[in-house]
Amino acid sequence: MGHSAIQPDARRSKTGVELITYSIAMNNNLHQLRCIGCGAVISGAEAKPDFRCVQCGELFEVVYPGWGQRKGLDRPNPGALKWLWRERRCSSEEIDHSGVWRFRELLPILDSFGDVVTLREGNTPLYKLRRAAKALGIDQLYAKHQGMNPTGSFKDTGMTAALSVAKERGFKCVACASTGNTSAAMAAYAARAGLNSLVLIPDGKIAWGKLSQAMDYGSLTCQLKVDFDGCLKLLTEIVKEAPIYLLNSVNPYRLEGQKTPAFEIAEAFDWNVPDHLIVPGGNLGNSSALGKGFRELRDLGLVARLPKISVIQAEGANPLVRSFLDHQATALDPVEAHTRATAIRIGNPASWRKAVRVIQETGGWCLDVTEAEIAIAKAELGREGLGCEPASAVTLAGLKKLRAEGKVASSETVVLLLTGHTLKDADYTIGFHRGTLLEKDETVGYEKEIASLQRNAISVDATVAAVLSALKERVG
């Protein structure tokens, strides 16, 4: 039987019943690493513990050379893949329940898929946004909600990939510097794999709520008397001296997992990609990964074109926006980041070069939005029944701006990528509705809009008449 042929594969399920699953005869591990700076290509095993190129110091990206050979044995067959990925949704196998590993033919990064570390990430909902579509005069508006992943953020899709690599390579301990979603995801997957995990955080003001998950999943958290960059620098030294696997975003395998929502989106539209995908911009790994995912689909013939991919930053944490304005995106000056959308409060994004490439290649835009615009957009998404963390709401705020500037036509199909669950930042929500979130000068021009969205609890007499009158007054 030749390569790329689909073959039935009889296995025993956990309940002992014989099942027919399907696989495509391909190697599980076809990847190499290519430096995005100097183009040097190395094998996965040759990567240094800090994942930096020894020649130029830049980051690596995962590449699959076999895919480039038109008649090559390792080039997947698009029709077979579409059928296979769909069928796997009906499978009883744990690996097929993952929205990342369901697409494993496009992530051949492991010697064996036999023991991937999974929490059933991915396969997240694509919600239709009817209210926002109407308000903006757009026919087709959707939200792909990555906050519906197991630990509540998009980071899970990347962690299942990178943790599986760590486990396969025999590491007993993994680590990251993070005070937020990354540490939560790492801790959960490490626990699932039975590995120890280490989180480094800076001294000083820490939002402990965000770290509760890392504790819950059993990470050791070390607080250091240095800033965040100092934590990252020390961790880079640590992984060079001890067998600890680095899981910050320099790790190129995380992006391999994070590219899979592109596959899910393409599949949901029957392999006709939407016109425009809008993504929050923090460390820029996500936009890079999604761009890579769509590019691979196109190069393999699964889709005909790329969607425009636009990146939205918060006004107070907009180094990429400035890079486009000041340097035509050829250089990036780090900024001191200030925004209440903590998940994108990043002044020196690691993956900025990859993101620039994605925006330029797809014809997308890069812009920023204010704190008030973020808060309003979050409340509007809430009104559609979709909670999200503040960073996710920049996508809707950005779309409004793009639409006002005539950059999005009413006939376009637009997908907003929501990155985190509303429960990730309950304090932000409460602050908004109580009116304590924003300063007065931030809300100028938005006072009425904000007031109409606020839903602080009100004290009412315990009578039928009083409650009904409050209801009539507030919601009509």
Place this chain on the structure above:
Amino acid sequence: MGHSAIQPDARRSKTGVELITYSIAMNNNLHQLRCIGCGAVISGAEAKPDFRCVQCGELFEVVYPGWGQRKGLDRPNPGALKWLWRERRCSSEEIDHSGVWRFRELLPILDSFGDVVTLREGNTPLYKLRRAAKALGIDQLYAKHQGMNPTGSFKDTGMTAALSVAKERGFKCVACASTGNTSAAMAAYAARAGLNSLVLIPDGKIAWGKLSQAMDYGSLTCQLKVDFDGCLKLLTEIVKEAPIYLLNSVNPYRLEGQKTPAFEIAEAFDWNVPDHLIVPGGNLGNSSALGKGFRELRDLGLVARLPKISVIQAEGANPLVRSFLDHQATALDPVEAHTRATAIRIGNPASWRKAVRVIQETGGWCLDVTEAEIAIAKAELGREGLGCEPASAVTLAGLKKLRAEGKVASSETVVLLLTGHTLKDADYTIGFHRGTLLEKDETVGYEKEIASLQRNAISVDATVAAVLSALKERVG
């Protein structure tokens, strides 16, 4: 074509491509309501706004008389259903992506399934618990994680059902008295349906974090100068005077949605049910619903037997345990409830009679666990990478007790039902790991176990040696 025949059904998907979906020719609405007290049977339309029996004041349950007729036209065909439900996992239709409506032949409660209100609830993960299984000497231990629903709790499965009924019957406003997961779920589904929603809460100490979701989804929250029972009583009066749909747990349609995890569990085990299902016991709607789900599967010939269903309460909120001890479960004395597991802090559970029936019919147990046992079990689940809210952890704590008492054999297949996401109560997690959660007298005998599980952040010098030494000391 006769009833129960599967027929292809050509429809247009959202992208305009013609799709073949499958449906079984059955009526969408086959239900009646039967009083669990006096047995009176009425149609759905005849129910009073407070969902109480006018004759005896008891609750109703949804019944499907057509299923009882062996050769009846409305009795579903088990083989066809299993095939159909599996195929729907590959469907592109929104309704088929719901783990509740995927099983809609067993929830014929609507005149039309055309506009169900869904957030893609259900289809939650069934995780294998390897560590806990080993520690307890049980071969097959799983956790069904209902906290992976869109708003972070099992309530979503019930809300999609009851909200769809509300919408179909033309209500413009829905309401509940709740300070927690119920209000979050109601608010989200109401927003999705474009309906207004009203939450009544008592004056005084409120955990605002829990209400952040209701605000986010746009509910109006009214705080009244009465206790929780007072809120519920007033709401009952309100719904009699105004066209507002009541969504507290007296609403029997919520249980129809909450029974669907039973279908998912049975399907995951290839229609051989596990030996034992362990459920947290608060208001007792969940255990009632799951029992109903398994009973219907058995009566329709989809499974051969019922699993034992055991209910675990917190020691300080154990009215059902006392009912078994003091009254052979024929009467229930309300208690003043005290437990940090807020989701089951309920002294007068609405669905206790239904739950008693389930426990007795299936041969399960009812027991309680202490605050320290809950906290330890939660941390142990965390160590497997499964965060949950404290109430969920009573299941593992209860299993340990049942196992110690010889009531669970090592060969049994056991499923723990986890009800809420860890992000629902970050403060509890932080308190446990910092050592501020439990009082000293609560931890007597558990000090070592607790210390070994605590993972409070530690201050460490910013050197490689200091961090590595901390790691070695703490995690080995």
